[in-house]
Amino acid sequence: MTLPLVPPMLATPGRLPPAAQDERWAYETKQDGQRVMVYLPGDGNVLLRARSGEDITAAYPELRPLGGALGTTPAVLDGEVLALDERGRADFQLLQSRMGLAHAPARAARRAARVPVHLVLFDVPFLGESLMRQPYVRRRGRLEELGLAGPHWSTPGAMTGHGAEALAATREHGLEGLVCKRLDSVYEPGVRSRAWIKIRNMRAEDVIIGGWLPGKGRLTGLPGAVLVGQRAGGRLRYVGGVGTGWSEAERTELAELLRAAVSSRCPFDPVPRIPDARWVLPRLVGEVSYSTRTRAGMLRQPSWLRLRPDLTPEESAADLPEGSGSGG
Known part of the structure; x- marks a missing residue:
């Protein structure tokens, strides 16, 4: 079938929801990668579109097997492509070596062997039919029921409530931040919505x-x-x-x-x-x-x-480990 074109819903920068509303929100780890919409027409193929709408499928050949993960069920999935460092954390600098190769499939295949990517999935705006008017909590449940876990893709969990603890955990583990999603939020394609709030750890x-x-x-x-x-x-x-x-x-x-x-x-x-x-x-x-x-x-x-007029350059606490820094 012909799948609908779904621009990704975007989060608005902000702060944690008030404590009194905490249980009305889900919390997901903010990922440092490339946002993608994944189109699975149900015939074994897969199409990846960047936030701009560009077809970037050829840049990530290791994600092609995802095309058969749902059999004949057509779907549109929302997620993020990551490159992981040796500690298993997203490294955007590593990912940059994979981005921009959609029109160079041979180079993309060689890079994939050296720097494989991982796709994390966090929403399903279409599954046989449009789910965009359904609340986030229901869409999230449908996504988790699909059991999408493979060598290069997964569906990380989301936590309902406990936002302060979730944010503290991302800071403790050196992660980029947190995305707060209202449980009753519909999927607003292409909209930067207050129903999704992103908090970046700085x-x-x-x-x-x-x-x-x-x-x-x-x-x-x-x-x-x-x-x-x-x-x-x-x-x-x-x-x-x-x-x-x-x-x-x-x-x-x-x-x-x-x-x-x-x-x-x-x-x-x-x-x-x-x-x-x-x-x-x-x-x-x-x-x-x-x-x-x-x-x-x-x-x-x-x-x-x-x-910092109270500090001289000699008193500044800033100090890099030997070997860091760049010549430009």
Whole structure:
């Protein structure tokens, strides 16, 4: 049969539901991968579409056997493709080596042998008929009844209630975060809904500003991003650019401080390859939040928190293990 095209329902960033409403919500681990809609027409084939709607089936050849997992029952499944590290945790940097190969099936097959992926499934908006108007709790029950567990796919559990404990567990185990889903929520294709709330675990550390990038448009004359580093082995190693998190007043204040610290020499070792970079003396300490680090020690999704005028670069607690950092 011809399956309906179902854009994925999206979660809204937010906080845990109030404690008084805790039992009205289910909690799932937030995964760090590529969102996919899985189309199983019931003839042994499988079609994977990215959030954009692009056909990415050929990028993940190890998922083809999923086409026969439900026999002749047509279905549309919602899930996320992950690449797992040696500890069994999702590693987006590993996954990036698999993404973008939908039009290069031979390369995709070679990469699959070295970096296999795993598909986690968490919803079923269509199963022989549309389930999108049914509540989440009923759809979730139907999904779990399917028993979809294979060499490259699984259906992780969801917890009803105990949201604070679930969030604490993701932090304790170094996971990306939590998705809260209201038990009575219908499936809203393509909608960023308040019925699903995502909470990302963020870390915070001190960094040393070594440069900046000029802003554009309304930010002309102000820093568009600051270039930051942390100490490692006696050197200041570049760990990323931070371009969000400021108010207009904070950005203006920072611009004045950067102009007073201008330098012709890059303080990072090794020097990162960053076009249009402006360098400063490494004497300003700030605090940033971020989600995870890449294997090279770079900060992922960094956001500015505050200046730390109470700290000198020598007093900054930020310190990378030897071997971390990137040359750009």
